[in-house]
Amino acid sequence: MDTTGNSFTGSYSYTLDAKGRVNIPAKMRKSLDPASDSTFVATRGSDPCIILYPATVWKQVEAKFIALNKGKALNRHFTRNFVRHAEAVQYDSQGRVALPAGLIEFGGIGKNVEIVGMIDRIEIWDPQRLQEMESRFAGREDELEAIANEIDL
Amino acid sequence: MDTTGNSFTGSYSYTLDAKGRVNIPAKMRKSLDPASDSTFVATRGSDPCIILYPATVWKQVEAKFIALNKGKALNRHFTRNFVRHAEAVQYDSQGRVALPAGLIEFGGIGKNVEIVGMIDRIEIWDPQRLQEMESRFAGREDELEAIANEIDL
DNA sequence: TACGTTTGTGGGTAGAAGTGGGTAAATAAC
DNA sequence: GTTATTTACCCACTTCTACCCACAAACGTA
Numbered sequence: 141m142d143t144t145g146n147s148f149t150g151s152y153s154y155t156l157d158a159k160g161r162v163n164i165p166a167k168m169r170k171s172l173d174p175a176s177d178s179t180f181v182a183t184r185g186s187d188p189c190i191i192l193y194p195a196t197v198w199k200q201v202e203a204k205f206i207a208l209n210k211g212k213a214l215n216r217h218f219t220r221n222f223v224r225h226a227e228a229v230q231y232d233s234q235g236r237v238a239l240p241a242g243l244i245e246f247g248g249i250g251k252n253v254e255i256v257g258m259i260d261r262i263e264i265w266d267p268q269r270l271q272e273m274e275s276r277f278a279g280r281e282d283e284l285e286a287i288a289n290e291i292d293l
Numbered sequence: 294m295d296t297t298g299n300s301f302t303g304s305y306s307y308t309l310d311a312k313g314r315v316n317i318p319a320k321m322r323k324s325l326d327p328a329s330d331s332t333f334v335a336t337r338g339s340d341p342c343i344i345l346y347p348a349t350v351w352k353q354v355e356a357k358f359i360a361l362n363k364g365k366a367l368n369r370h371f372t373r374n375f376v377r378h379a380e381a382v383q384y385d386s387q388g389r390v391a392l393p394a395g396l397i398e399f400g401g402i403g404k405n406v407e408i409v410g411m412i413d414r415i416e417i418w419d420p421q422r423l424q425e426m427e428s429r430f431a432g433r434e435d436e437l438e439a440i441a442n443e444i445d446l
Numbered sequence: 447t448a449c450g451t452t453t454g455t456g457g458g459t460a461g462a463a464g465t466g467g468g469t470a471a472a473t474a475a476c
Numbered sequence: 477g478t479t480a481t482t483t484a485c486c487c488a489c490t491t492c493t494a495c496c497c498a499c500a501a502a503c504g505t506a
Binding site: 155166 | 463465467
Binding site for chain 1: 358
């Protein structure tokens with residue numbers, strides 16, 4: 141999907157402050173394409189976390205929804221349920237974004253967060269949930285190896 | 294996979310210093326393509342070691358992950374589990390990279406390291422682990438010969 | 447063999463990054 | 477229109493990282 145040049149990697153353990161702000165790691169800020177103008181669109185992940193799409197990547201996500209036939213009720217529902225939780229956030233001069241309260245709640249986020257690079261997007265996790273997520277896939281290493289084989293990694 | 298011109302060979306016994314830095318051997322630095330700008334992406338190997346991909350090679354690795362359909366949970370997990378341990382590192386004017394603490398731990402690295410050229414990537418091993426790894430494949434020389442046959446070496 | 451250059455190792459510190467908080471400005475509520 | 481609440485902007489401090497220096501050992505050349 142991505143042709144915007146973003147390249148987010150790594151995992152950072154930061155804190156959510158009393159004002160609902162979290163720091164975007166400096167390396168990720170440097171990775172963000174200039175056209176996004178320090179701006180992400182924050183929304184719910186398909187997994188129980190918050191996703192930050194760079195503004196430029198979000199344009200591509202939007203295009204996919206636009207291309208969905210909205211005459212079908214299920215498509216409208218899918219679109220509505222994805223887009224209504226989305227909100228643009230811009231990081232300030234200290235590199236922090238203020239996360240919408242609804243997303244903080246959806247992500248089950250307390251004081252500690254794990255910020256995970258996913259190449260063309262960023263995920264913000266409650267550390268405990270991330271660990272549970274990893275545990276859920278334990279025992280499926282052969283399936284993971286099949287994917288590694290498939291993409292010749 | 295690689296068409297970036299990198300060509301890392303050899304094995305070097307160096308040290309990891311108190312600040313978590315390790316020297317990239319001079320010959321390997323000379324082998325690194327200029328477009329990588331002295332930068333690798335360090336991440337977990339499939340084997341218990343650290344891998345350094347040249348930045349240019351990492352772009353190709355990324356492209357494979359981007360091409361994976363992220364609508365599937367298993368693909369998301371696969372991507373997350375690979376990419377969240379990855380981090381760009383740039384060697385300084387003395388040729389050293391600072392390795393992320395998480396990777397040092399994953400690789401079981403103490404004071405001594407073995408730096409191994411793997412053509413388009415570099416592996417950083419705890420010497421004892423590398424030895425154990427070699428021992429694991431002892432006795433399978435006929436299988437190795439079959440591979441040599443297959444690629445007409 | 448002698449000497450100059452390059453390489454690997456150890457360490458100090460200036461500058462960058464993350465965290466916590468105050469308040470002016472903008473927005474919402476009455 | 478006024479008041480209350482929220483958001484955006486700014487500051488200060490602590491910790492971590494990037495940059496620089498020095499030196500010994502190894503290597504290459506005359």
